[in-house]
Amino acid sequence: MRILLFCLSLFLATAEAHDMSAHWKTLHQTRGGLATALASDSTGALWRVEARAGHLWVSRSTDTGKTFSAPVRVNAEPETVMAEGQNRPQIAVLESSGQAPVVVVAWVRAREKVFASEVRFARSVDGGVSFEPARTLNDDGQTDIGHSFVALAAQGAQLTLAWIDARASHAARTAAGGKRDAYAGSAIFVVESQDAGASFAPNRKLADHSCECCQLSLASPATGAPLLLWRHIFEGKFRDFALADVSTGVITRASSDGWAITACPHHGGDLAIAADGRQHWVWFTGAAGAPGLHYRHQSGNQLSPAQAVGNLDAQASFPVVWAGGAPNEVHLAWREFSDGAYALRTRRSQDGGVSWSAERTVASSRNAADNPRFVRAAPRPLLAWNTQEEGTRVFDLGVQP
Template sequence: MGLVSVFAADKPQAHDMGKMWQASLARPALSVGSSFDPRGRLWLAKVESGYLFVSHSEDKGKTFGPAVKVNSVPEKIAADGENRPKIMVTPEGRVYVAYTSSLEIPFSGHIRFSRSTDGGTTFSEPLTVNDNREVISHRFEAMAVDSRGQVTLAWLDKRDQSAAQRHGQAYAGAAVYYAVSTDGGASFGANRKLADNSCECCRVAMAMDQGDVPVVFWRHVYGKNVRDHALVRLDGKSQPVRVSYDQWEVDACPHHGPAISIADDGAYHLVWFDNGPKLHGLFYASSADQGKTFSAPKAFGNFEAQAGHPHVLSFGKAVHVVWKEFDGQNLVIRGMSSADGGKSWSLPRQIATTAGASDHPLLVADGTQPYLSWNTAKEGFRLIGVAP
């Protein structure tokens, strides 16, 4: 049971890619989105039978209220592996959700968004955020909301590759695009290209910096096919900077995106997976100067146990990291914590396990404590405290 998937870079193969795509869309939707609101209520975005349902819990996930349907017409909503629905709640009680709606052609999709202005009682009809409507890949969205309720979405987009192919030109990977809503999610502005030549199927990560500046972190294609990582602040003047130099050269998409959390003191905390010739496995690094420089990468996890899909959460001075491993029989979520902003770390510890299929781990916090949010086929949704 492997955790590290490497797929040909969205290229049709000799076998029937269409059948494989349809089979992937038919798999149970295990990947859920969750977040706490300022009142400490846990919100859950879950896909069932082509619909996105939103519910909330007053008792830390033990029980949930009635689930509200977001989309009135069923869609093939991505909720597997690297792509999960996203949900965030503002202090005013607005509920924002974003997701990828998969289309019929393999690896194609549209970025969708909906909001509730009545505390999750009803939701607006979802709108399509990508203004390029080709049946190509617009997928793997990330969402951030600033203190004014302004919404930023970033995603992987293949419109430039499509244009290059029409002109007989080569184009490596996809591109990172983003769009901003300045009216609380009622509409989005024009799509803007952030960078050419991103990896095709590794999730995009985003967090809000001090000063309400979104920061985007993704796997990028350097040179011919080196799949390292890049980061940029969406402040209108910063350029993407290279974060990792692991030199993983592969003509394929690892399906293994990074994660970022930004602390109250402005420090960036970053985690990722790479499989380079010398540096391979999971890595953590931080930046104290808004991404101008980064600490030396710290390796963690057991590479031989297929350690992968890390997530990170800063919580005051504390930093928490979780990831998946496989012990030969079960999928295991392990974690480690730092009490001093990432300078030193606890020993890895087991947090949860399952014998079946599962979501990738997600960290959330309620203002007083961090939690692992994890959905599994056997045990269902679980919320587990991760503080050591």
């Protein structure tokens, strides 16, 4: 069964690449999707961004997600918003004393050509009442190549955005007469703002040879630059995970699974940094030796062994991690599918990821379901899950049954 699931994951990744024209057409017809994002402000209110009919909409909840305010439109003109699985909108709330919260939203706009896309950004400086005109953040002016899978980190007035960018691969392949093997994968680009998104520095390339379509994860330590986790192409063929400080671009290998494939798995990882600086990350690999979800942590130069997570036979996938709250408290969440239903599964550690509770199911759904995501900047482990049948639900994993 495990081998069957592994082969199926490769088939789906390859099939999507072969049938991308149909997929792209569907994107332009729907202009939205189930992928949402939530962020907390200092009062505990939750801010949600979702995509519908070509627009991003932001709403606010003061009862931990039970109800939300009337949504406010972000982008004035409709566009094809990428809001599915790995390619999803982002939201953060920036606060300073005596001023209204600045609500920032980032997303990816699909262009007409298959794979062509742009990174978009808008902000509200009046506490979510209205949004400034949307801007395109990739500064190369190329509308026929990909700029996608945007990730966001916020710390004070500083914003960092990272995305997967095709400008380097496009240039290399064009110079080589169109040969695809002239450049492996895509590249990671970043852009930064020091004034809550009023202005941005020029784009800069952080790394060559990223996987083309696995989500990125940015996390900020208590001090210092954010760290980025992404699926990288090592030695031209191994699609394992890399970790880098965005200020230096020095790459550390975060997983050594040796997954040698030529297709994109469409399966990124997730990163969280605890108050003590310990880094926690989760990921998926299809490597024959140990396929499935894995977790590990790092403190200084001490890297823990990888620990298996979830039930591969139930298609355990799309893991996320949260670290904070009580000292050494860590939570994992992921999605499984069996008996015709999706299950939202979790486990908890109270010793910094050394040992773990039993896995448990906190929710299920028999219709289409988004990937689980932890609420950004929440002081406790709030897990959000958006499904077609039940809508957005928020679970406080700190409240144990």
